[in-house]
Amino acid sequence: MELAEFRAGLDAWLDEHADGLAPPSRETTLVEDMAHLAVVKRHTFDAGWMRWGWPERVGGLGGSPLLRAYLGEALTLRGLVEPGIYSMAEVLVPTMLDFAPAALAAEMVPLLLRGDETWCQGFSEPGTGSNLASLSCRAVRDGDGWRVTGQKVWTSLAQFAQRCVLLARTGTPESAHRGITALFVDMDTPGITVRPIGAMHGAEEFCEVFFDGVLVPGERTLGQEGQGWAVAMDLLPYERSTALWHRAAFLQRRLADLVAVAAPDSLDPDDVGAATELLYAFRARSRATQYRLAGGDRLGPETSVDKVLLATAEQAIFDLALDGVAAGIVGGDDTTSSKWRSQYLYSRAATIYGGTAEIQRNIIARRVLDLGAEA
Amino acid sequence: MDQAERELFARSVQAAMVSADVDAALADLGWRDALAGDARAAVSTLFDLQGRANAVSAALDDVLLDALGLDVEAAVVLPQLGSWHPASTGVATRALATRTNAVVIAERDDKYVAVVIPATGITTTPISGVDPALGLLHTELTGESCAMAHDSPVSSGLVVDWESVAAAGQRALAHELLGAARTMLHLAREHALERVQFGKPIAQFQAVRHRLADTFVLLEAADALLGTAWDDGRPETARMAKGLAGRAARQAARHCQQVLAGIGFTTEHPFHTHLKRVLVLDQLLGAGRTLTRELGRRVVEQRELPPPVPL
Numbered sequence: 001m002e003l004a005e006f007r008a009g010l011d012a013w014l015d016e017h018a019d020g021l022a023p024p025s026r027e028t029t030l031v032e033d034m035a036h037l038a039v040v041k042r043h044t045f046d047a048g049w050m051r052w053g054w055p056e057r058v059g060g061l062g063g064s065p066l067l068r069a070y071l072g073e074a075l076t077l078r079g080l081v082e083p084g085i086y087s088m089a090e091v092l093v094p095t096m097l098d099f100a101p102a103a104l105a106a107e108m109v110p111l112l113l114r115g116d117e118t119w120c121q122g123f124s125e126p127g128t129g130s131n132l133a134s135l136s137c138r139a140v141r142d143g144d145g146w147r148v149t150g151q152k153v154w155t156s157l158a159q160f161a162q163r164c165v166l167l168a169r170t171g172t173p174e175s176a177h178r179g180i181t182a183l184f185v186d187m188d189t190p191g192i193t194v195r196p197i198g199a200m201h202g203a204e205e206f207c208e209v210f211f212d213g214v215l216v217p218g219e220r221t222l223g224q225e226g227q228g229w230a231v232a233m234d235l236l237p238y239e240r241s242t243a244l245w246h247r248a249a250f251l252q253r254r255l256a257d258l259v260a261v262a263a264p265d266s267l268d269p270d271d272v273g274a275a276t277e278l279l280y281a282f283r284a285r286s287r288a289t290q291y292r293l294a295g296g297d298r299l300g301p302e303t304s305v306d307k308v309l310l311a312t313a314e315q316a317i318f319d320l321a322l323d324g325v326a327a328g329i330v331g332g333d334d335t336t337s338s339k340w341r342s343q344y345l346y347s348r349a350a351t352i353y354g355g356t357a358e359i360q361r362n363i364i365a366r367r368v369l370d371l372g373a374e375a
Numbered sequence: 376m377d378q379a380e381r382e383l384f385a386r387s388v389q390a391a392m393v394s395a396d397v398d399a400a401l402a403d404l405g406w407r408d409a410l411a412g413d414a415r416a417a418v419s420t421l422f423d424l425q426g427r428a429n430a431v432s433a434a435l436d437d438v439l440l441d442a443l444g445l446d447v448e449a450a451v452v453l454p455q456l457g458s459w460h461p462a463s464t465g466v467a468t469r470a471l472a473t474r475t476n477a478v479v480i481a482e483r484d485d486k487y488v489a490v491v492i493p494a495t496g497i498t499t500t501p502i503s504g505v506d507p508a509l510g511l512l513h514t515e516l517t518g519e520s521c522a523m524a525h526d527s528p529v530s531s532g533l534v535v536d537w538e539s540v541a542a543a544g545q546r547a548l549a550h551e552l553l554g555a556a557r558t559m560l561h562l563a564r565e566h567a568l569e570r571v572q573f574g575k576p577i578a579q580f581q582a583v584r585h586r587l588a589d590t591f592v593l594l595e596a597a598d599a600l601l602g603t604a605w606d607d608g609r610p611e612t613a614r615m616a617k618g619l620a621g622r623a624a625r626q627a628a629r630h631c632q633q634v635l636a637g638i639g640f641t642t643e644h645p646f647h648t649h650l651k652r653v654l655v656l657d658q659l660l661g662a663g664r665t666l667t668r669e670l671g672r673r674v675v676e677q678r679e680l681p682p683p684v685p686l
Contacts, residue, residue, distance in 0.1 A: 003686065070686050245686070252683055260678045270664070273671030276680060277600065277619045280612075283683060284599035290686065308592045358581075364591055365584035369564060375579035 001052055001063045007070055010049050014074060017043065021080050030203040033082055034118065034160050040080055041115025044071065050113050058097065059110035064294045065242060072246035076253065083250045084205070084346075085157065087243035088112075092119050092165055095235045099223040100184060108163065108184070122152040122166035122185070122209060123232065130359045132167070132232055133177035137211060139168035144218040146170070146183060148191075148211040154353075158194045158207035161187050165235075166216075167228045180228030184220045191215075201345035202338075237299035239354050240307045241289050247310055248283045254343065255279060255317050262324030271323070275316040282309040301367035304360040311350040311357055318347035376409070376416040384409055385420050392428040398470075401432055410441050414543075415605050422547045426554020426656075429648050431509055433470035435547055435659075440478070442543035443489050443535055449476035450494065452514050459541050459614070459661035461487065463521070466659075469510035471499060479516065480537060488532030496520030506651040542604075542613035544660045549601050549613075549620035552656050553594055555649045556627040560590050562646055563631035566638065577634075586630040597623040603684045611681050614666045621663025624653045 014021065021043060023036050044050040053068035054060025068090065075081045089112050096105045111117040128135040137150025148168055158164070164185045171179015187194070191214040196204035223231050255275065259267070286306050293299060321344055322329055328337035329344050351357035365371045376384060384404075391400035401421075409417035421434055439451040450471035454461050461480035471477060477494045480487055497520060499512040564587060567578035577583050597620040604616040628650045632639050639646040657663050674680060 007686075066686060073686065252680070256680050259674050259680065262675075262678075267671075267675050269671030269675055270668050271671065272674050273618070273667035273669070274622075276670055276674055277615050277667060278596070280603065280615060280681075280683065281596035281600040281619055284603040285596060287684065287686060288599060288602065305592050305595045309596055358585070361585045361588035361592075362581070364588040369584075369587055369591060371564070371567065371578040371584055371587065372576070373579065374581060374584065375575055 001061070001067060003064065003066050003070060006049075006052060006063075006067045007074075010071065010074055013047060013049065014078060014080075017047075018078075021078075023080070030085075030205060033085060034157070037081055037085055038115035040075065041113065044075070045110075045114040054093065054109070054113065055097065057102065058093070058105050059113065066290055066294045069242050069245045069290045072242065073249040076246050076249040079253065083243070083246040087246050088119060088121075088157065090242040090246070091235060091238050092121060094238045095165060095182075095222065095231060096184075098234055099182065099227070099231050101219060104184065104219065111162075117162040118157055118160040119163045119165065120155050120158045120161035120187075120207075120209075121235075122155055122158075122164045124154045125151060126153050130355055133180070133229070135167055135169055135180065136173065137166070137168050139170050139181060139183060139216070142215060146181075146216045146218070146221070148183070148185070148214040148216055150211050152209040152211075153197075154206045155194075155209045156206045158187070158209050159196050159204070163187060164209070165222065165231075166211075167232060170225055170228075177229040178226060180232075181225050182222035182228040182231040183216050184222055185214065185216050189214050189216070200348075201342045203342065236355075237301075237303045240303035241286075241293050241299055244306050244310050245286045245290055247314070248279070248286050251279055251310075251314055251317055252283070254321070258317070258321050258324050263327070266324045266326065267320060268323065271316075271320055275313070275320055278309070278313045278316055282306070282313045285309055301363045304355070304363040304368070307354060308357060308360045308364075311360075314347045314350040318344045376413045381416050381420065384417070385424065388421050388424050389428075392424055392430040392432075397430055397432045398473075401434060406434065407437055407441075410437060414438075414441070418543075418547050419550050419601075419605070422550035423554040423557075426551035426556075426652070427558045429508075429555065429558070429645070429652055431469070433468055433474070435544060436468055436470045436474070438547045439540060439544050442540040443478065443533070445478060445489065445491065445533070447476055447478075447491055448474050449478045449491060450474045451478045452480065452497065453544075453659060456655075456658040457662045457665060459545070459666075461537065463516060465514045466502065467497075467499065467512045467514050469512065471497065471512055471514070477514075479520070480535070480540075481532065483532070487535050487537035489535045490523060490532045492520045492523055496523070504655070506648075506655045508648070509652065509655055511655070538610040541660055542610035545613045545617035546601065546604055548656055548659055549597070549604075549617045552617075552620045552624040552653060553598055553601070555653050555656065556590075556594055556624040559627050559631040559646065559649050559653075560587065560594065562639075562644075562649075563587060563590070563634040566635050583634055586634055590627045590630045593623040593626055607682075607684055609681075611670075612684075614661060615670055615681070617661060618663045618666030618670065621657035622667065623663075625657060625663065628653055 051061040052063045053065050056062055076083045096109055112119055125135050139146040139148045166183045166185045167180055170181040191212040193210040195208045325340050329341045387404040394400040436450050450467050452465045452467050454465050476491050477497050479490050496517050498515045498517055502511040502513050567583050568576050570577050600619050601616040604612040635646050638644045
């Protein structure tokens with residue numbers, strides 16, 4: 001399946017099934033968004049679209065990752081999914097392909113793609129943000145398996161998740177990045193407690209997750225013992241590739257919405273021009289990344305450029321929203337205003353989540369510009 | 376051009392850029408054939424290297440002639456500094472002093488026409504300005520030439536799609552701006568690694584690292600948008616790319632100047648030549664800030680974004 005054929009076929013299919021895929025009401029909470037996401041994934045999986053771009057050994061139909069990039073873009077542009085919750089597969093499935101035992105990947109990945117399940121990513125800890133090598137959630141050998149004790153935080157969608165890709169320390173506390181192992185954990189295992197964290201944009205999207213002697217079977221180890229760092233390093237560039245292309249589509253839609261509805265004389269042409277150029281530059285950059293991924297290139301630290309551009313563009317666009325639909329964001333209680341308000345507030349996190357703006361610049365300075373270690 | 380041809384072309388152009396007579400060297404290596412054969416490869420390679428080397432050539436005139444479809448030995452009179460809209464006075468590259476003819480773009484009956492006149496029909500004054508090495512000329516038509524350019528009926532001139540012709544120049548200038556900015560980043564990076572203060576290279580300080588990282592991100596962004604301008608061929612995208620490239624190069628100059636600090640302020644270091652070149656290139660065929668504002672105005676007025684490039 002080539003992209004052009006996929007695009008034409010998918011567009012026609014989405015037109016035809018517009019009614020069945022549309023969100024049930026305009027008033028949506030995260031719980032409703034998640035339920036609707038499952039419906040959209042189920043439909044698109046059953047019709048085959050969701051399976052393209054993934055290998056056959058995990059229930060896919062093969063073909064280029066460009067097909068996945070376009071599917072997420074099309075669903076986002078039509079307002080059928082929220083890209084933040086949709087794109088989790090783009091981050092976690094490549095990890096399963098590269099590190100999970102073949103049978104486990106074949107069994108589990110279709111559940112995520114079809115929308116039967118939600119997965120989460122247990123990396124960050126209260127004392128471990130970007131300094132991943134210092135994590136302290138422990139997994140100790142217990143028979144053939146592992147017993148996990150510790151805490152994770154900022155775990156997106158954990159309250160909805162059936163599985164978690166977890167990083168745990170299996171070496172000594174001093175073993176740093178060498179003593180980390182990745183595990184695939186069932187979230188209904190006894191000993192796991194999930195506590196959603198209130199966030200300023202009004203949705204409890206991320207959580208604290210507590211592990212109290214949680215038993216994880218040995219065959220749920222991703223990669224080898226002590227290979228968790230490699231799993232994390234493999235995964236992080238995926239956070240900055242296809243998922244970002246989907247986010248670019250979201251920003252395209254919202255900037256288009258904004259200029260269509262902005263109050264007269266509320267938008268400064270300089271700012272609109274700069275935000276538009278920035279968005280189109282981000283889109284151009286991310287597009288090139290999609291083609292590099294599709295061409296078999298190994299993505300690396302240069303994807304931090306994509307993340308910096310996303311964060312800068314997203315904040316520029318929602319800064320404009322605070323000019324163009326100010327009354328709605330600040331004082332509107334209708335659904336449309338609530339959406340703008342929530343998305344404006346969420347945009348403040350764009351320079352924080354997934355590695356802060358400062359961390360991305362550190363990565364570029366060290367690993368792209370080769371400036372040596374920091375003082 | 377395939378990869379090998381492109382590399383060979385780049386090596387030849389690189390050598391030409393440091394030769395005594397750049398235009399003669401470019402003619403020898405067949406730059407205009409390359410332009411006619413594969414404009415994207417030829418223009419992106421040549422103007423990037425020209426910007427990096429702080430070199431001066433008549434290649435911009437060649438690009439515009441090619442876009443105009445004119446096979447004559449001529450210099451093309453450009454709009455005034457800052458603008459991309461042709462007017463009766465303008466600027467020209469130093470090619471106007473050496474080429475026999477000049478191409479004047481005149482507005483007639485809401486159309487643009489290109490009129491070829493003898494170069495002697497144009498009164499020129501050298502522009503010394505911030506970057507005398509560029510050798511730009513201020514131009515004004517003499518009485519007789521003015522009549523030729525403006526009074527004859529449309530049929531005697533070549534009706535041109537100026538927006539598209541300007542776009543060809545804007546893409547070339549954007550590559551040159553980014554080339555110059557890449558050299559600034561290179562110079563600042565080298566300095567940061569060599570300059571020791573408080574017992575360590577200043578490249579180890581986060582404030583310095585982040586300025587260089589920001590510069591890199593900006594240049595990558597402008598470069599990506601410029602790629603889209605080539606992909607979609609739309610004049611509006613070329614103006615966006617030139618707008619972003621101009622603004623990015625100016626921001627790169629600010630960051631790199633700060634990292635280079637005192638030495639970058641002296642004429643003993645080459646930084647200032649790139650800074651000055653960027654200031655002038657930014658003004659040719661539309662200043663970055665002006666192009667960006669024009670885009671913003673259109674979007675606000677039409678309440679619609681330009682078409683995004685498809686995947």
